[in-house]
Amino acid sequence: MGVPPDQVDAAGNWQGNTRQEVYTSKLPKLAITTLAGFHVGEKYEVPWAEVSVPDELNRMIFPFAEDALAELTAAGCKNRGMYNFLQLLVNLRPFFWRGISAICVEYPNSCLFKRLRILSTTDAKGFMDSWPSALPSNFNEAPTREAMQLLTARMRGVEQGIDVLINSLPYPYNFGNLYPYPSPASSNAQAGQSEASGSASEPLHSTHTASSGVNSPSVGNPDVEMQDLSNETSASESTPQMSTGNNSTYPIPKDSTGLNVNSNGDLAAVSSSPLPSPTNSLLPYNVPISEYISLNVLPLLPPSPPNHDSVHTPLDMILPPPSAFYDDLSKKCDSYPLFSTCGQGFTWKDLLDQVKRPVELWSVYKPKGLGDYSTVEMLWKVWEEGVYVDGVGRCPPLRMIEERWGSLKNKDGQGRHAQWRPKSDAKARKIWSNFHFFIKEIEKRRNDVAGTSANEVLRELDVLRGAHGNVNKLHQSLQVKKPRNRK
DNA sequence: CCCTCATTCGGGCACTCGAG
């Protein structure tokens, strides 16, 4: 960039010739190149980068750039930083078109192509359609990709083989006391038999194992990932993945202890359950909040053996009680059904798909009273993003629950009860009424002025709230006064 | 520390509305 070396030293607080001694002279360029997979002297070449992109397509991206550059030049602008930045935007354009064309070849039905309007123009479609033939004839990534997939599949096979071997060893050599799964040795042997025989009673997890990994067409597939996203917000009901008769359950270990004990301390009952696959099953754990309250939480990442500690993130899912997942309450429902990532990540949709008794969600996911929200924005976040509990995880967006089970009618168009709110519970009705009042108010204000964003409405309401002090007061002031006939 | 007053907020009650 033309910066004198002494100024680089000054910027990095390097004294004397430290930079030269420690960094510049110590970078073994040839070795680095070789470590990156190239032979010494091999030319790095990306053939698809040579495909030329028509100017009219380039100008569709950052369309302001040429005008801005022309104006800067005409005005004799001495601000090279701005000039160089605009020039960088111009230079980036062809990379977008080449990248998007490559994605289009691989995933033609990706939601990406429905959402980006410039991709639906005739020029863009023409360019993307001509992409395969525009590539140099000797350019073919498929062999590289296939070789990598084969390699990864082999490594996974070896990994699973080691798991089976380790788990077949007697305690204490099998990590059974560390691994937070019920009775690893017996259950895994059972799972192995089931997979080998391919019987009809094959547990869910073995199916997932077979379909997971690099060979799965869905892994890293933008089609699938985007679909998941869109499904998250859709109100459509899909068939639950868990069948009622499935007994693939596992108990709730206490946080980080990895003990194979369910809530009743019943080890025997636990060990009869099939063992979830270590590669993609998620294990709920229990987080005590107070002396009387605790939350069950589902980590989004499977535990990584042999280090049994689950990785906990703020996005871990706070679970409803286990009874939410069973139709028949006469059976034991003190443990959760199997939650599996299926190789694609686990979403709220996946979780809610497994819920059989939505009314059980209320106790954990119900909104708070208006007094507990200091701003309308906080309340809206509970609706749109879900509640975050510090150091524990988060609840689902109430919008998702309400879309599924908030209608007063059931699937047959009958009934007059919201399925997830407790029936004939005046307190629940009141809490929901107050909470939902603001949701409707926000959506009404958005609809009243077309194009208004939720953020704008939230700001507007919080300004109003400022005059009234809190959300509760704001609620009172926004209510429509009706004449009241006292008896 | 006690008392008074103002404010907050949960919950009871009455009412409307819509479905059965």
Add this chain to the structure above:
DNA sequence: CTCGAGTGCCCGAATGAGGG
């Protein structure tokens, strides 16, 4: 007509601020 969800008004307990 009955029932139940949703809603607005009102009351009272809880809480906090300020003064003596």
